[in-house]
């Protein structure tokens with residue numbers, strides 16, 4: 447009974463889960479804002495804000511990438527409904543992260559920012575990851591999925607893998623000594639990408655079989671989203 451409810455929650459429960467997830471995603475912002483307000487972020491609050499928002503961008507990117515394999519292995523299809531919110535929160539933290547760099551770190555000194563992008567590879571890679579995130583956020587709503595068509599939308603949204611790789615590289619390159627944290631994130635990403643390989647091969651086989659029109663392929667359709 448309980449397992450059934452988790453596998454297929456009612457509309458009311460889905461709404462509650464969405465609200466809880468929304469509040470959970472907002473919590474790091476509230477804690478950072480409170481820390482700034484109460485002056486509890488230590489001697490370098492700007493660094494804490496920049497790093498905190500950067501880490502949450504990366505975490506939410508990885509959590510978003512976890513949704514599809516988790517949904518497939520558990521059969522909890524409703525999880526897919528949470529994915530857009532998670533992805534948009536990743537973008538939201540990326541915006542805060544970029545904003546804190548441009549405003550608090552560089553005081554909108556565009557010359558210095560331009561030099562930084564050209565000189566420091568970790569900044570170059572971070573900017574590339576952010577630029578690639580923008581079209582994904584802009585096309586995340588249902589209207590855009592319909593407008594682009596499933597295949598084009600899917601192809602565009604597959605760039606999330608590249609974004610995650612760039613994000614981990616960005617973190618790895620900026621760390622000077624202890625690389626434990628970037629290694630942990632890189633390992634999680636490697637597992638998530640590795641899990642997608644069998645799914646990808648299965649999807650290709652399914653498409654080929656369908657094109658030849660001979661094999662009846664069973665099982666759920668290849669997910670429309672990455």
Ligand code: HEM
Nearest residue numbers: 496497500501503504540544547572573575576613617620
């Ligand atoms: C998807 C995009 C991005 C992700 C996922 C990301 C992620 C991260 C992470 C995880 C950190 C390290 C946090 C820590 O040390 O604990 C970080 C630091 C940082 N990022 Fe990003 N970042 C992104 C984009 C950018 C962009 C566009 C810029 C600037 C143009 C930028 C500038 C910085 C800076 C200045 C730091 C702090 C470096 C330091 O304190 O030494 N990041 N970022």
